[in-house]
Amino acid sequence: MQGYTVTVAETGETFTCNQNEILLAAMRRTGKGPIQYGCFGGGCGVCKVKIISGDYQVVKKMSHAHVLAQNPTDGTVLACCVTPRGNITVSRV
Amino acid sequence: MALNSTLRPGLIQMRVLDLDKTLTFYKDILGLDEVARTTDGRVLLKGFDEFDHHSVSLRLADEAGVDLVAFKVDSPATLERLKTATEAFGYPVDEVAPNTDQPGFGKRYGFTICTGHRIELYAEVMLSPNGPMTHNPDPWVNAPRGMRAQRFDHCLLYGPNIAEAERYFTEVLGMFAPEVCNTPDGKRFATWLTSGNKPHDLAFVEYEKPGKIHHLGFLLQDWNDIGNAADWMAKYGVKRDVGPTRHAITRGQTIYFWEPSGNRIETYCGGYTAYPDNPQRTWDISEVGKGLFYYEGELIPTFLQVVT
Numbered sequence: 001m002q003g004y005t006v007t008v009a010e011t012g013e014t015f016t017c018n019q020n021e022i023l024l025a026a027m028r029r030t031g032k033g034p035i036q037y038g039c040f041g042g043g044c045g046v047c048k049v050k051i052i053s054g055d056y057q058v059v060k061k062m063s064h065a066h067v068l069a070q071n072p073t074d075g076t077v078l079a080c081c082v083t084p085r086g087n088i089t090v091s092r093v
Numbered sequence: 094m095a096l097n098s099t100l101r102p103g104l105i106q107m108r109v110l111d112l113d114k115t116l117t118f119y120k121d122i123l124g125l126d127e128v129a130r131t132t133d134g135r136v137l138l139k140g141f142d143e144f145d146h147h148s149v150s151l152r153l154a155d156e157a158g159v160d161l162v163a164f165k166v167d168s169p170a171t172l173e174r175l176k177t178a179t180e181a182f183g184y185p186v187d188e189v190a191p192n193t194d195q196p197g198f199g200k201r202y203g204f205t206i207c208t209g210h211r212i213e214l215y216a217e218v219m220l221s222p223n224g225p226m227t228h229n230p231d232p233w234v235n236a237p238r239g240m241r242a243q244r245f246d247h248c249l250l251y252g253p254n255i256a257e258a259e260r261y262f263t264e265v266l267g268m269f270a271p272e273v274c275n276t277p278d279g280k281r282f283a284t285w286l287t288s289g290n291k292p293h294d295l296a297f298v299e300y301e302k303p304g305k306i307h308h309l310g311f312l313l314q315d316w317n318d319i320g321n322a323a324d325w326m327a328k329y330g331v332k333r334d335v336g337p338t339r340h341a342i343t344r345g346q347t348i349y350f351w352e353p354s355g356n357r358i359e360t361y362c363g364g365y366t367a368y369p370d371n372p373q374r375t376w377d378i379s380e381v382g383k384g385l386f387y388y389e390g391e392l393i394p395t396f397l398q399v400v401t
């Protein structure tokens with residue numbers, strides 16, 4: 001299966017996120033990245049990360065308590081609601 | 094099982110991010126029945142063993158979390174008395190006219206407590222047309238579905254100054270706290286409050302942000318039904334948080350998970366019989382892991398911090 005490379009900015013570590021795989025699911029599967037996970041539903045906000053480069057898609061509604069817009073321009077997203085559309089770099093928030 | 098003129102938490106309104114998915118979850122997996130929809134698109138639900146019109150309202154919103162928790166009291170006279178007492182306690186009270194945003198409900202009095210939560214009181218509510226049988230009754234009218242949740246049972250709210258909230262619910266609503274947890278300097282970290290023999294109708298944990306909810310809890314029959322709930326989670330990929338396990342606090346048996354909008358739900362059974370004249374059980378915060386998860390003996394990291 002085709003996947004995308006996710007790079008963690010702070011550490012330089014990389015892992016693969018499969019096509020259409022939720023970013024948080026890939027973090028949990030590989031044990032890499034800023035892995036804090038909670039509800040997996042876009043509600044609790046503990047999985048908040050910043051995608052500093054690369055294409056991604058928001059596939060689930062993110063609670064405005066944690067992220068102000070559904071397509072935030074600065075890349076701040078809830079990892080349980082997005083999937084990469086290319087290689088991406090993420091950082092902690 | 095109420096021993097007091099405050100009967101029970103009878104209604105909770107939750108904000109959900111995805112109404113369709115969350116509703117399907119509530120109906121097909123948790124097993125609640127849809128009662129009605131409001132003109133503004135909210136969906137009203139109840140458990141198969143609940144008599145009143147509805148106990149859960151789901152509202153599509155941009156943020157997950159809780160809008161309000163409403164307590165049923167035993168008479169219109171009690172309702173008026175509690176309104177006056179609530180104002181005397183220091184919370185300004187507003188009135189919601191009968192049969193408006195909560196169809197079937199009589200007049201409600203609402204107010205915001207120190208923890209940032211909207212609490213409401215009401216005395217009258219229509220019976221649901223598909224409530225339990227009362228004459229030569231079978232245990233259920235239609236076979237319970239999914240996790241077989243019987244009724245809305247309790248909720249755990251997070252917010253500041255829970256010591257004051259505990260004072261409100263005990264001094265004004267006449268509830269009592271069978272169990273509490275304190276910090277080393279003697280401050281309240283958590284409190285479990287009940288109006289009757291249930292170990293809790295409502296609980297609070299001290300938290301700096303106001304108006305948060307940790308979970309809402311639904312009653313299951315027994316430990317076998319907790320296993321059945323776990324089967325449904327495994328089969329349908331529900332995000333489980335903790336359990337099946339047992340609380341030392343309340344002694345209930347439990348499993349926690351998240352609905353599709355990220356609000357945590359507990360399905361719960363058992364627990365001790367609470368009496369207001371029994372001594373209060375107290376926990377040190379250092380022991381709260383065991384208190385919450387008796388079999389694991391320690392805290393599960395996501396548990397205390399993840400709220401909506």
Ligand code: FES
Nearest residue numbers: 038039040045080
């Ligand atoms: S895990 Fe709760 S918002 Fe992502």
Ligand SMILES: [Fe+2]
Nearest residue numbers: 247249310359
């Ligand atoms: Fe609970």
